[in-house]
Amino acid sequence: MSAEVVFTEDILLLMVVVYSVSLVFGYFLEKYLRIPWMFAALFFGLGLSATGCFQSALKSEVFNALESVGMFLLLFLIGFNLNLKKIERLKKYVLAGAFSIVVFEGLFVSLVLYFMFPSDIDYSYSVALITALSFATVGEAVLLPILAEFKIVKTNFGQLTLGIGTLDDIIEVLMLASVTVMPSFVPKLQKQGLPPPEQVFPGLATIVLLAFIFLRLGKYVRQFFERNNLPSFVFSTLTLLTCFSFIALGYHFHENLAAVGAIFGGMVLRGLLPKEKLYQNERTLEFLGYVFLSPIFFAGVGAAVSINSIFSAPLLITSVSVAAVAAKCAASLLLLRKLLGVKFSLLAGLGLSVRFSTGLIVQLMLLRSGLISLGLYSALVATMIMLTPIIIIAYSWKLAHEKPP
Secondary structure (H helix, E strand, O other): OHHHHHHHHHHHHHHHHHHHHHHHHHHHHHHHHHHOOOOOOOOHHHHHHHHHHHHHHOHHHHHHHHHHHHHHHHHHHHHHHHHHHHHOOOHHHHHHHHHHHHHHHHHHHHHHHHHHHHHHHOOOOOHHHHHHHHHOOOOHHHHHHHHOOOOOOOOHHHHHHHHHHHHHHHHHHHHHHHHHHHHOOOHHHHOOOOOOOHHHHHHHHHHHHHHHHHHHHHHHHHHHHHHHOHHOOOOOOHHHHHHHHHHHHHHOOOOOOOHHHHHHHHHHHHHOOOOOHHHHHHHHHHHHHHHHHHHHHHHHHHHHHOOOHHHHHHHHHHHHHHHHHHHHHHHHHHHHHHHHHHHHHHHHHHOOOOOOOOOHHHHHHHOOOOOHHHHHHHHHHHHHHHHHHHHHHHHHHHHHHHHOO
C-alpha cells in the first residue's frame, strides 16, 4: 500500500474519530452539563496534543485546509447572524451597559498581560488589548438555553444578557479586522505571515465596497426572488457561492483577509435573501457552520494547545482567570446594580464570564502570526475550559432558587 493511500486513510480515520467523539461525548455535555457539544471536539484535540496521536494527519495540508474552511464557515455564520436592525432596537442602557462591561474586562485583562506577562504578548500593549478583548467576548450560546429553561429571557436580567451577546459578534468582527490591519498602525509588529499595509487597505476597502454595493442592491434582488418561484437549490447554491466568493476575494489580497471576507459574505447573503428564505438558509448554514467542519476546527484548536505550557504556567492561567471574572463582576456591579440589585448584578457578571465563542479564532490567528506565545494561547484555552462548567453550575443553581428582576 502506497504512503499516499496510508496518509489519506489516516486523515479519514481522524475525521471518523472526531465525529464519533463529538456525537457521543457531545450528547453527554449538552444533556447533563449544558455545555455546547463542540467542546467535545476541543477536549479531543487536547487529548491528541497530550498523547501525540494522529500528528502526521494533524500537520498535513489536507487537514489544515479542512480546519481553515471550518473556521471560515463559522465566520460566515457570524456575518449572517449579525442583525444590525436588531442592535438598533436595543434600549440605550442595554447597549451602553453591554459595551462597557466587555470593554472594561478587555482593558483590565490587557493591563494584567502587559505588566505581568509582557513577553507573551511581544511586549506590545496593542496585542495585549486585542487578545483581552477577544477573550472578553461572551459564549451566549451557553447562556440562552439556561435563561429559557428558567423562563427569564424577557426579564431585565435576560435582556441584558442577550444584549451583550448581540454586541459580542460586533466586537469579534472588530478584533478580526484589527489582527489584519495591526501591522499597518504598529510597524514594529510586522512579522512574517502578516500582510504589509499596501495589501491590507486596498483589500479591506474592496471587500467593504463590494459588500456595500450588494447590500444596496439587495432590495431589488429580493424582489426578483419573490416574483419568481425559483427551485430550492438556487438559494443553497447562492449561499455557497456568496460564502466562497468573499473568502476567495479576501484570500486574493492576503490569507488573513479571507476571515474578514467570510464575515462580510455572511452579511451580504442576509441582505440578498427574502424573509421567507432566511429560516431555510439559516438551517443550511447552521449545518455547514456548526456541524459539517466545526468539529474539525475545534479539534485543531485543541491540538494546537501545549499541555506542557499549561502545567508550567499556573500563574498565567490563575491571573487571567481571576482578572477576567473579577473585571466582569465589578463592571456589572457598577453598571447594573440599580437595575438588578447587588446579588443579580454580580450573577450577571459571573454568567457573562462564560466563554465559548469565535473569539478563539482571533486568538488562534494571533498565535499563528507569532504575536502571542504558545503559552498564552494555551492558558486562554485552558481558562475557558476550566471556568465554563464551574460558572454554569453556580449560575444555574442561583437561578433555580431565586428569580431575577
